[in-house]
Amino acid sequence: MDWDDARYFLAVAREGQMLGAARRLGVSQALLSRRMASFERAVGARLLDRGTRGCTVTEDGRAMLESAERVEAEMLAGIAQVQGREDEVCGTVRIGAPDGFGSAFLAPRLQRLITAYPSLRVQLVPVPRSFSLSQREADVAVMVGRPEKGRLRVRRLTDYGLSLYAATGYLDQAGRPTTLADLRDHVLVGYVEDLIYTPELNYSGEMLRDWRSTIEVSTAIGQFEAVRSGAGIGILHDFMAAGQPDLVRLFPERTLTRTYWTVWHEAMRVERRVQVVVDFMDRLVRDDRPLFRRE
Incomplete structure (x- = not known):
């Protein structure tokens, strides 16, 4: 098995499409497609589902992705150790992220980054909007939906699930819906549409189909807190609701999936x-x- 094939697979999985991965690797799309086919033959499994909107990693592909990422991480760590480059990482990096990911997931884990790179200064801006990388509103952005324009480097960060949740206190008072149609008789929490x-x-x-929010909150964190307090039923991020004993997941078969993408400007590629x-x-x-992949 050729490590280059695994490296190409990593690029396609992260970009979510052949064209973007080929550009990132500096090879033709035709060559990349052939290498992916060769890699799948060597592994003996289909790793990617190819569609008109890009490539999706299969279940076998996710297992291979995790293994390839571990190998890559070990190689990069070894190179950094040999070259002594950890001490060279300094300066300020501003990260723009959706409020749910930024506040609920990333912020509590930033201490690990500063411990590894004590000369690095991190600014986290977790707000519910898009960031302009060309105008330097952020050095690195986490976005919902893959940006298609601009001189950007784009990497698939992760898929994540969204499900219906309600607090036990709310369900004790209002009753638990037994069908999705029953939601029309409940207080629903959602985004401010405009x-x-x-x-x-x-x-x-x-x-x-005819969802009508009684309570509208413009942030994911705000919706989460409203639902957790017993205000009503809402569609929450599974990774935010995990480990919350007072939240009940309703209709788990109706989980929705979205994707976070890591994006940075082409000019920052050497930073x-x-x-x-x-x-x-x-x-x-x-x-x-x-x-992020709650069953």
């Missing part, structure tokens, strides 16, 4: 401090992957 900044977040209609942060977030998500 403040939704990306179509990827306009998902309430996917859960219930070691930026690459360190990008790789750090990859490792965090890989280590806590069950949070």
